Amino acid sequence: MSFTNYNVPYPINESYKTKVAYFSMEFAVHQPLKIYSGGLGFLSGSHLRSAYELRQNMIGIGILWKYGYYDQARNQDETLQVTWMEKHYSFLEDTGIQFQIIIHDHPVWVKVWYLNPETFGTAPLFLLSTDVPENDYVSQTITHRLYDANVATKVAQFILLGVGGAKLVDELNFNPDRYHLNEAHGVSSVFYLYKKFGNVEDIKKRLVFTTHTPEEAGNEKHDIYLCQKMSYFCGLGLDEVRKLTGIEDDQFNHSLVALRFAHLANGVSQLHGVVSRLMWGKYPGVCPIISITNAQNWRYWADKQLYRFMEENNDAGWDDRKRYLKRRSFEIVADQTGKLFKPDVFTIVWARRFAGYKRADFLTRNKERFEKLLSNKQYPVQIIWAGKPYPMDYPAINEFNSLVNLSKKYNNVAVLTGYELTLSKRLKQAADCWLNNPRVPREASGTSGMTAAMNGAVNFSTDDGWIPEFINNANNGFVVPKGDYARMNTQEQDDYDLNKIYDMLEQEILPLYYNQYDTWRSVAINGMRDVRFRFESGRMANEYYQELYK
Known part of the structure; x- marks a missing residue:
C-alpha cells in the first residue's frame, strides 16, 4: 500500500x-x-x-x-x-x-x-x-x-x-x-x-x-x-x-x-x-x-458467554460459566506455584501495576486480621496477587518479593508473574472480588476494574478514579466510604481504609457470597450491565x- x-x-x-x-x-x-x-x-x-x-x-x-x-x-x-x-x-x-x-x-x-x-x-x-x-x-x-x-x-x-x-x-x-x-x-x-x-x-x-x-x-x-x-x-x-x-x-x-x-x-x-x-x-x-x-473495549475484554447467560436470565448457565472460567484460570496458578485453588471458594484478586500509592500489600498490613481471613473455615478465601513493578523501582520490587515470600506459608495465597493482557483477562475471570485499594485521590482513573466487571468479577474499591461514577454500594459493587481524608495524615488514612476493608469483607461481602449467592450473582450481573453501558470505550x-x- x-x-x-x-x-x-x-x-x-x-x-x-x-x-x-x-x-x-x-x-x-x-x-x-x-x-x-x-x-x-x-x-x-x-x-x-x-x-x-x-x-x-x-x-x-x-x-x-x-x-x-x-x-x-x-x-x-x-x-x-x-x-x-x-x-x-x-x-x-x-x-x-x-x-x-x-x-x-x-x-x-x-x-x-x-x-x-x-x-x-x-x-x-x-x-x-x-x-x-x-x-x-x-x-x-x-x-x-x-x-x-x-x-x-x-x-x-x-x-x-x-x-x-x-x-x-x-x-x-x-x-x-x-x-x-x-x-x-x-x-x-x-x-x-x-x-x-x-x-x-x-x-x-x-x-x-x-x-x-x-x-x-x-x-x-x-x-x-x-x-x-x-x-x-x-x-x-x-x-x-x-x-x-x-x-x-x-x-x-x-x-x-x-x-x-x-x-x-x-x-x-x-x-x-x-x-x-x-x-x-x-x-x-x-x-x-x-x-x-x-x-475499555467490550469486544476485546468481555466474556461473551457470561453476557449471553445474563441476557437470557439463565442463572445456572451463568454460574456454570463463571465456575469454568475460575477453574481454567486456576490452572495457571497451579502451573506457576504448585497450588490447587478451588472454583467454589471466594477468590480475591489484586492485580495491576505495582506502585506505592496502589498499596499492593495492603491486606497484609494487619497481620492478625489477615491471618483470620485466610484461616476462616466458615467463609474460606483464596487470594491472588500479580503485577509488574517498574524494573528500577526497588521499593515496589521489594513489596512484590515480600508477597512472594509470604505466599509460601499459605496454600490459599498465590503471587503470579507475567502480568500482561492475557494473564490480566484470566485473572479477571478468576476473581469473585476485584480488589482495588489506592490511596484517595491518587488514582486518576484505574480502569482494571472495568474489565474485571466484564468478566463477572465484583469490584471492591476505595472511592477513587472512575469508581465514584460507577459503584452503587451493594448494588453493582462495594466501595469504602470516603473518610475525612483532608484532615488525616497518610498513616491515619491507611488505618481508616484498612479497617473499613476488613469490616466490609467480614461483615458484608463474605456472608453475602456464601449465604445469599443469588444476591451476590445479581451484584455481579448489575456490574456487568452498568460497565457495558457507561464504561465501554465506544x-x-x-x-x-x-x-x-x-
Missing part, C-alpha cells in the same frame, strides 16, 4: 471525519505486541480498537520497543527477576519510510513500521524505531526499553515520539486536524510544529492533551539545560523557549507545557478532572481541562470526537 499520501484504509463514518493523530508512549492492543507497561497502554489500546469499530479518522503513533517493557520472570527462590528478551513481529509491515531527526546535535535515523487495521482490529498504528544499522549503538538503544531508566535516553525517547511522530505525520502527508497527546511524553512535537507553522496560534488550534497524573510530583520534569543539550527544542534558543512556554525556573515541566500549548485538555475521570483543575489552576496560561472518563472514543476534537 502507498504511504506517500496516506488515508485511513477503511470507509470513514461522517460523524468522525476530523483527522486525528494520536500520540502515545505505549499501546496495549493485543498480547503478541509487547510495547506497553500498564494502564496508559491498556487505555490507548482500547481507544484504537473502538476507533476502528466506529470507523474514526484516526491514526496512532507510538514506538516499537525492541525489548518491550521487560519480561517478568523468577529467580530460584521465586522472587522477581527482570529479563530483557528481544521481540520479533512478523505481522508488522515495513512502510519503507525512513527519515532523520536531530537528537543531541546528531542526526538519528528513524524507521517506521505499520500495524494494519485488519491485523488486530484497531485504527492504523505507526511505530517508530531507531534500531537500524545506519545509527550508532547509542542511537539504536533509544527504542530498546520502554521508560528507560537513563534520564538522557528517556528524554531522547520523548523527542522521538514528539518530533519524530510529528515529522512522520508530514512524511505521510496526513495533515491532521488534531494532534492528540495521550500524556505529555510527546510534547516536544510543539517545537517541531512551531518551526513548521511559525506561530503558536496554529499549534493551539490543532493540539489537545490528555493528562493521567493526579499529582504534581508524578508529572515528568527534566532539567531544561539537559533538554537543550539533547536538541529537545528543535534548535530554538533557551530564551525563546522560556518565552514560548512560560517556564521560568530550570525544570522543564512537560505536562505544564502541554497544557499551555493545547487549546483543550481532559482528565480521565470526573474526579480526576476536578483534581487536575485544582492542581494546574494556579499556573497562568493553562487551557481548560474537561473530563472524559476512561473506558462511548469514550465518541466523547473524544464530540468534546475534545470538536
Whole structure:
C-alpha cells in the first residue's frame, strides 16, 4: 500500500471525519505486541480498537520497543527477576519510510513500521524505531526499553515520539486536524510544529492533551539545560523557549507545557478532572481541562458467554460459566506455584501495576486480621496477587518479593508473574472480588476494574478514579466510604481504609457470597450491565470526537 499520501484504509463514518493523530508512549492492543507497561497502554489500546469499530479518522503513533517493557520472570527462590528478551513481529509491515531527526546535535535515523487495521482490529498504528544499522549503538538503544531508566535516553525517547511522530505525520502527508497527546511524553512535537507553522496560534488550534497524573510530583520534569543539550527544542534558543512556554525556573515541566500549548485538555475521570483543575489552576496560561472518563473495549475484554447467560436470565448457565472460567484460570496458578485453588471458594484478586500509592500489600498490613481471613473455615478465601513493578523501582520490587515470600506459608495465597493482557483477562475471570485499594485521590482513573466487571468479577474499591461514577454500594459493587481524608495524615488514612476493608469483607461481602449467592450473582450481573453501558470505550472514543476534537 502507498504511504506517500496516506488515508485511513477503511470507509470513514461522517460523524468522525476530523483527522486525528494520536500520540502515545505505549499501546496495549493485543498480547503478541509487547510495547506497553500498564494502564496508559491498556487505555490507548482500547481507544484504537473502538476507533476502528466506529470507523474514526484516526491514526496512532507510538514506538516499537525492541525489548518491550521487560519480561517478568523468577529467580530460584521465586522472587522477581527482570529479563530483557528481544521481540520479533512478523505481522508488522515495513512502510519503507525512513527519515532523520536531530537528537543531541546528531542526526538519528528513524524507521517506521505499520500495524494494519485488519491485523488486530484497531485504527492504523505507526511505530517508530531507531534500531537500524545506519545509527550508532547509542542511537539504536533509544527504542530498546520502554521508560528507560537513563534520564538522557528517556528524554531522547520523548523527542522521538514528539518530533519524530510529528515529522512522520508530514512524511505521510496526513495533515491532521488534531494532534492528540495521550500524556505529555510527546510534547516536544510543539517545537517541531512551531518551526513548521511559525506561530503558536496554529499549534493551539490543532493540539489537545490528555493528562493521567493526579499529582504534581508524578508529572515528568527534566532539567531544561539537559533538554537543550539533547536538541529537545528543535534548535530554538533557551530564551525563546522560556518565552514560548512560560517556564521560568530550570525544570522543564512537560505536562505544564502541554497544557499551555493545547487549546483543550481532559482528565480521565470526573474526579480526576476536578483534581487536575485544582492542581494546574494556579499556573497562568493553562487551557481548560474537561473530563472524559476512561473506558475499555467490550469486544476485546468481555466474556461473551457470561453476557449471553445474563441476557437470557439463565442463572445456572451463568454460574456454570463463571465456575469454568475460575477453574481454567486456576490452572495457571497451579502451573506457576504448585497450588490447587478451588472454583467454589471466594477468590480475591489484586492485580495491576505495582506502585506505592496502589498499596499492593495492603491486606497484609494487619497481620492478625489477615491471618483470620485466610484461616476462616466458615467463609474460606483464596487470594491472588500479580503485577509488574517498574524494573528500577526497588521499593515496589521489594513489596512484590515480600508477597512472594509470604505466599509460601499459605496454600490459599498465590503471587503470579507475567502480568500482561492475557494473564490480566484470566485473572479477571478468576476473581469473585476485584480488589482495588489506592490511596484517595491518587488514582486518576484505574480502569482494571472495568474489565474485571466484564468478566463477572465484583469490584471492591476505595472511592477513587472512575469508581465514584460507577459503584452503587451493594448494588453493582462495594466501595469504602470516603473518610475525612483532608484532615488525616497518610498513616491515619491507611488505618481508616484498612479497617473499613476488613469490616466490609467480614461483615458484608463474605456472608453475602456464601449465604445469599443469588444476591451476590445479581451484584455481579448489575456490574456487568452498568460497565457495558457507561464504561465501554465506544462511548469514550465518541466523547473524544464530540468534546475534545470538536
